[in-house]
């Protein structure tokens with residue numbers, strides 16, 4: 001199959017209506033989309049991504065009406081949150097209607113909903129009469145794509161069309177939350193910071209899984225991983241330990257004096273965790289394809305998007 005990259009929303013809509021897969025831009029990462037209500041199209045997502053079917057997909061909808069249409073009993077405080085904070089990098093788990101096949105939710109009675117903040121994808125969703133199931137558009141376990149070319153590099157030949165919406169503005173996946181009796185439970189740290197959640201909800205609990213437990217879908221310990229070995233922690237200790245392996249260093253905001261400047265890559269000169277989030281996956285891909293032998297990354301300060309980026313780095317460093 002030949003894969004095209006383009007900006008033709010009508011073409012993307014026609015392919016999706018025909019049960020084909022299309023890669024779509026979002027503010028977080030590119031998604032590999034199909035009609036969420038069509039089992040055969042959803043099965044194709046799992047096949048192309050080589051994704052285990054126990055890992056449920058997110059439903060992308062155009063607006064809060066879309067959430068209401070495919071969920072049951074969405075609590076008022078959540079609807080209010082959705083109205084105020086979406087489109088945006090957050091995904092909410094709710095009981096699903098019978099229209100949503102169990103294949104899409106990996107057998108769960110709940111579904112994950114997200115209204116992505118990207119004009120092309122919102123326009124696309126508005127033209128469709130079904131929600132789009134879309135995991136990140138990368139082979140399972142690898143680094144998520146933040147540009148159309150990243151998708152092409154890995155899924156070229158496997159899907160007909162990549163809708164090119166430019167580089168992703170947030171750069172890491174959405175924050176996944178659930179609402180339970182006045183409490184928000186965070187299942188995955190992501191593009192919406194905990195501060196934003198805390199502005200809206202009084203009680204915010206973290207339940208981010210760090211073990212390789214298939215019962216905790218999508219939260220496998222090893223994920224987002226480059227092919228090269230990645231280490232994170234104290235940069236100078238790690239550098240000394242791996243000096244002979246020609247390490248590349250990923251640093252938050254400053255290079256380290258005394259070490260080869262050519263092997264040091266700074267995520268944000270101004271020390272912005274948002275900018276670091278935007279750049280991290282692209283840089284990991286670049287270094288994975290470079291002549292460096294191993295990658296060593298410094299953890300970000302635990303503010304704003306720091307914890308979410310650190311979560312990616314730790315999973316990328318974990319061996320399955």
Ligand code: TXA
Pocket residue numbers: 026028029030031032055056057058091093105108110111112114116134135136137172173174176187188216217218219
């Ligand atoms: O930013 C994002 O969320 C991107 C873009 C494309 O929207 N999508 C994304 O999808 O990151 P994916 O498939 O890589 O991650 C989906 C995760 C699953 O691994 C699982 O952790 C969680 O969403 N999930 C989905 N449905 C769930 C459910 N019913 N209950 C609990 N977790 C669920």
Ligand code: MG
Pocket residue numbers: 135136144
């Ligand atoms: Mg993913």
